[in-house]
Amino acid sequence: MIAAIEPSWYLILAAMLFSVGAVGLLIRRNPLVMFMCIELMLNAANLTFVALAIKLGDINGQTAVFFVMVVAAAEVVVGLSIIVSILRRKPGATADDLAELKG
C-alpha cells in the first residue's frame, strides 16, 4: 500500500510552476509572452491556496482563489490594452524598446 497524496506535493508543484513563470518573465522579451508568464505565477499562487485550504480545512483559501481570479481578469484586460496601444505605436516592440519614460 502506497501513501496517499500529501498536500505538500501540490505545494511543491506550485513552487515549480511559479519558478518556471519567474524565469520566463526574466528571459522573454515579447510583452505578450511576459504577460503569460505572470498568469503562470498567478496560477501557482492559486494552486497553493487550494492545497492549503485542504491541509488546514479552511474554505477561506478557496474564496481567496476566487478573488485572485477576478483581479487576474481585470489585470489582463488593462495590461493587454496597454500592450495594444504600445504595439500600435511601435510595431514589434520588445520590452527593451520601451524606454520612453526614461529621463
Add this chain to the structure above:
Amino acid sequence: MDTTFLEYLVFFAAAAMVLGGAIGVITLKNPVHAALGLVLTLFGIAVQFVAQEAHFLAAVQIIVYAGAIVVLFLFVIMLLGVDNAMDLSIEPIKVQRPLAAIMGLGLVALLTAAIVKADSATVLPDALGDGLDIATVTGDSDSNIKQLAENLYGDHIFAFELTSVLLIVAVAGTVVLTRKWPRNQEIADADAKSSNTSGTSK
C-alpha cells in the same frame, strides 16, 4: 485497481500537463503556440483543483482562464499581427539567461525546503479552519459550492461587492487606453492638410 494508484496517476499526469505547458510558454518561439501552452497549464491546474475537491474553482478556472483570458490573448495576438516566430537567440544582456536559470533553480530549492520544513511542523489549532465539506464525505455532491457560497456571500460580501467596482474601473480604463480619440484625429488631419497646402503653395 487501487484508488490510491489512480490518485497518483491523476496527480502525475496533471503535473506533467502543468509543467509541460509552462515550459512551452517560456520556450516556444511563436506567441500563438505559447498561448496554447498556457491553455495546457490551465487545464492541468483545473484537474488538480478537482483532485483537491475544489469543484467550483475548477469550473471557474476553465471558464474564466481558458475560456476568456486565453481567448483575449489570442485575440490581441491576431489583432496586432504578431503571430510570427521570434528569434530567441538574441540575448540583450549576456549572462542574463544563465543567471535566470540559476535563480529559478534556487527558487525551487528554497521553496521546496520551506515546504518540507513546514510540513513536519505541527499546525497550531488557531490556524485550522472550520473544516471543508468534501462531497464524498458529506454525500452531497454540491457541498463544495454551497460552502463556498456561504463563505463568499457571508463573510466576504463587502469584498465581493468591491470586485464589481474593480471590474468597472478595468473596463473604463481599457476603453480610455485603446480608443482612438476622434478630436485628436481631427487635429492631426488638420495639421497634415495645412502642411500639405503650405507645401504646394511654395
